[in-house]
Amino acid sequence: MKPLETIFRSDKKYAVVTALCFIYGGFLIASFALQAYSLFWRTEIAGFPTETNGFPFIDGSGASPNPSQDFNESAADRNIGLRRFQREPAAALLAPTPLSWLGGGLISIFAGFAIMSLTRKKEIKRIKHETASNLLLPDEKKIIDLLRKSNYESTQARIAKETGLSKVQVHRAVKRLEAKGALEKHEYGLTNKIILNKELFE
Secondary structure, eight states: OOHHHHHHHHHHHHHHHHHHHHHHHHHHHHHHHHHHHHHHHHHHHHTOOSEETTEEOOOTTOOOOOTTHHHHHHHHHHHHHHHHHHHHHHHHHTSHHHHHHHHHHHHHHHHHHHHHHHHHHHHHHHHHHHHHHHTOOHHHHHHHHHHHHTTTEEEHHHHHHHHOOOHHHHHHHHHHHHHHTSEEEEEETTEEEEEEOHHHHO
16 A cells, blocks of 8 residues: 555544544533523523413412412412522532533543644644655665664764765765755764754654
């Protein structure tokens, strides 16, 4: 399989996982929001109204309250019931199931952003690497490949020995690569130590 096809399939796989994280996280958060809305909407309905069609509220027994004392007692009972309903939504939302929806949704969303960030960094590194590789001459590519196999550093004398290039070719290639920012050269005894730029060729 070609390297570009492998990269494409890998990126497609990460894109699918990222999309699934966002969809699953959004579903869980939406479920939590729907649960919260239904609970608080029920609380508002429980507080409506003190009269129906212009008549005092009739309790479940079917008896109509007295316009004076009975009506006041009925209003007090409804206030107690309203306070009880107002306490229920908070307790219901703090139950294990709604909290697991909210927590799982947030974790899935954060995971999606993390995967997207990592794949974007990987894509940027790959583009830098491909761009740098396309601008290299054949002798420069030999030096870069050797440095990557040698833990990103080697001596100039060893590079000449293992690549089969002459000392003059290595000197000129190293000078060009240093000007491009692909590597650094430091004095190392009677020769030079060549250190490859990891950000471009990692």
